[in-house]
Amino acid sequence: MTSRTEWGEPEGLFDAPAEAGAAAGAASRAPDSADPALPPQAVPSAGQPLAVRMRPRALDEVVGQAHLLGPGTPIRQLVDRDAPMSLVLWGPPGTGKTTLATVVSHVTARRFVEISAVSDGVKRVRAEIDLAKRELGMTGRQTVLFVDEVHRFNKAQQDALLPAVENRWVSFIGATTENPFFSVISPLLSRSLLLTLEPLGDDDLREVIHRALTEERGLGGAVSLDPAAEDHLVRLAGGDARRALTYLEAASLVAEDGAVIDTDVLERAVDRAAVRYDREGDQHYDVISAFIKSIRGSDVDAALHYLARMIEAGEDPRFIARRLIVHASEDVGMADPTALQTAVAAAQAVEFVGLPEARINLAQAVIHLSLAPKSNAVITAVDAALADVRKGLAGPVPGHLRDAHYKGAAKIGHGQGYKYAHDHPGGVVRQQYAPDTVDGREYYRPTRHGAESRFAEVLARIRSVLRGTAGRR
Numbered sequence: 001m002t003s004r005t006e007w008g009e010p011e012g013l014f015d016a017p018a019e020a021g022a023a024a025g026a027a028s029r030a031p032d033s034a035d036p037a038l039p040p041q042a043v044p045s046a047g048q049p050l051a052v053r054m055r056p057r058a059l060d061e062v063v064g065q066a067h068l069l070g071p072g073t074p075i076r077q078l079v080d081r082d083a084p085m086s087l088v089l090w091g092p093p094g095t096g097k098t099t100l101a102t103v104v105s106h107v108t109a110r111r112f113v114e115i116s117a118v119s120d121g122v123k124r125v126r127a128e129i130d131l132a133k134r135e136l137g138m139t140g141r142q143t144v145l146f147v148d149e150v151h152r153f154n155k156a157q158q159d160a161l162l163p164a165v166e167n168r169w170v171s172f173i174g175a176t177t178e179n180p181f182f183s184v185i186s187p188l189l190s191r192s193l194l195l196t197l198e199p200l201g202d203d204d205l206r207e208v209i210h211r212a213l214t215e216e217r218g219l220g221g222a223v224s225l226d227p228a229a230e231d232h233l234v235r236l237a238g239g240d241a242r243r244a245l246t247y248l249e250a251a252s253l254v255a256e257d258g259a260v261i262d263t264d265v266l267e268r269a270v271d272r273a274a275v276r277y278d279r280e281g282d283q284h285y286d287v288i289s290a291f292i293k294s295i296r297g298s299d300v301d302a303a304l305h306y307l308a309r310m311i312e313a314g315e316d317p318r319f320i321a322r323r324l325i326v327h328a329s330e331d332v333g334m335a336d337p338t339a340l341q342t343a344v345a346a347a348q349a350v351e352f353v354g355l356p357e358a359r360i361n362l363a364q365a366v367i368h369l370s371l372a373p374k375s376n377a378v379i380t381a382v383d384a385a386l387a388d389v390r391k392g393l394a395g396p397v398p399g400h401l402r403d404a405h406y407k408g409a410a411k412i413g414h415g416q417g418y419k420y421a422h423d424h425p426g427g428v429v430r431q432q433y434a435p436d437t438v439d440g441r442e443y444y445r446p447t448r449h450g451a452e453s454r455f456a457e458v459l460a461r462i463r464s465v466l467r468g469t470a471g472r473r
Contacts, residue, residue: 050249051242053217054208055099058107063241064204065096068195075100075195079107084142084168088150088184089175091197092354094240097175098148100197105144110171111135112144117152122160129164136169143170150174151183158185165191179352199239206234208241212248223252223259229266235314236270238355288323296331300370307366311359321347324365332369333378335450342368373450381444388438395435428465440467 056062059069059079068075074087085104089097098114105112113128125147132143145164147153164170165188172192174180180189200208212218213225225233225248233251237244251261251269259265291306310320321343328343342365349361388394402414419429432439442463446456463469 049246050212050218050252051245054212054215054245056096056103059103062096062099062103063207064200065100065197068100068197074193075104079104085171085173086165086192087173088180088189088192088194089173089197090180090194091177092199092239093177094237094242094244095197095199096241097197098146101144101146101173101175104173105146110142110144112146114146114148117147117149117157122157125157125160129160129169132164132170144173145170146173146175148175149177151176151178151180155185158188162187162191177354182352200237200241201239202234205237205239205241205244206230209233209244209248212245219248219252223255223261225251225261226263229261229263232263232266238314288319292323292327292331295327295366295370296374298370298374300367303366303370304363307359307362311355311362317350317355317358317362318347320362321350321365324362324369327369330379331374331376332372333375333452334446334455335373335375335452337451339369339372373452375447375449375452377444377446377452384441384443388441393435393437395437397435398432400431426465428462430466430468433466 059075062069067073070076089100091097101114102112111132113132115124115128128143128145132145135141135143145161147161150158161172165172174184174188174192176183180194209225209230213223214221229251233244233247236247247266247270248261251266254269255261255265287306287309291303291310294302294306307320311317324343325340325347328340332339346358346361346365350358353361400417400419417431419431421427421429423429434441444459446452446459448456
């Protein structure tokens with residue numbers, strides 16, 4: 001960024017304190033009156049990356065995040081009212097966190113200061129807060145203090161922000177790719193409005209790409225993109241607009257002016273082969289079918305292959321995680337009860353961590369499920385029970401099992417004769433639990449695979465007690 005003095009402004013009262021160094025003095029200026037949406041130092045230059053040149057200059061140019069930008073939403077109200085704000089923007093990379101922060105500051109005519117938690121520390125934070133306090137006191141002009149990657153600040157560093165947020169010396173906006181309930185201290189989070197950004201959809205990414213291809217600040221029509229390459233680019237981007245523009249810029253450098261960027265050019269530019277995979281077509285269903293059947297068949301290598309194909313093709317990792325959770329009960333079940341725990345943990349990791357790191361968690365779950373002993377006894381049991389209910393085999397609840405807690409229940413026989421299981425050896429006692437219509441039916445038929453063999457033995461003993469056959473030969 002360019003310092004104010006380089007634009008010809010006199011040094012004086014609002015210069016950063018000496019200890020802040022050059023970084024503090026490089027804070028952005030107020031929006032220029034000739035262009036209220038874009039301050040002079042933000043005017044794109046040809047030397048900047050395409051993703052920077054194409055950054056939206058007003059809220060109406062922001063693509064996606066309609067749930068945050070529609071009429072009556074918090075950001076719209078904060079912009080319209082020009083009131084002090086404190087926001088935490090949480091979302092995956094490339095979804096517009098930095099963009100929203102800068103656009104909000106521009107359209108509300110606030111002074112904008114950007115701090116990176118990766119490279120800056122408490123010294124810089126305190127210097128910028130002191131400068132913001134002085135300017136607010138002398139001119140009434142507010143400062144937007146944007147802290148990128150705020151989760152990288154430790155507790156002490158985040159504590160340094162609290163007085164400024166509490167007293168509204170700055171309008172704080174923090175951006176994080178990690179779950180703020182784990183990575184942002186509670187006092188700071190409780191004083192901020194948490195806004196969640198979602199990965200951009202395919203249509204949103206296509207709009208970003210088309211703008212970059214046609215607008216003068218982008219590629220200005222120097223190259224075009226054929227439909228197959230566009231589909232591949234959207235898949236590679238995985239909901240990340242910055243990644244889409246970075247890959248597009250790389251491909252434009254490989255292609256000649258006026259040329260069409262096809263799949264071959266895009267593959268050479270980003271060194272990523274195009275995976276034939278349509279998330280709404282045959283490949284989607286064929287690959288996920290082969291994935292599950294490979295796990296069911298205990299072929300861990302084939303299962304990992306199909307997992308890699310889905311990840312590389314941009315399949316939603318949450319969809320993969322959901323299928324693993326279902327499979328853990330459907331095809332492993334009680335043969336390895338820990339399989340469900342692993343699958344659920346992998347799904348949580350997808351939400352907390354996201355790709356690319358979550359590929360490791362998904363792979364661990366795939367390996368666990370593939371190598372686990374298999375049993376379909378769980379799904380067979382519940383489906384058999386459902387089939388009986390659907391046939392109308394849902395007789396009245398036996399009287400001794402009915403609720404007997406309300407006044408008058410005993411007069412109609414509810415609860416009479418019920419045997420409290422804990423009063424009997426082993427916690428199991430002979431009595432009828434199922435309605436007469438299905439009494440004696442055996443829905444759960446455990447296999448002898450893995451841990452389920454132990455449950456099979458336990459179940460046989462329990463059933464013998466319940467039915468009064470224990471000890472009989």
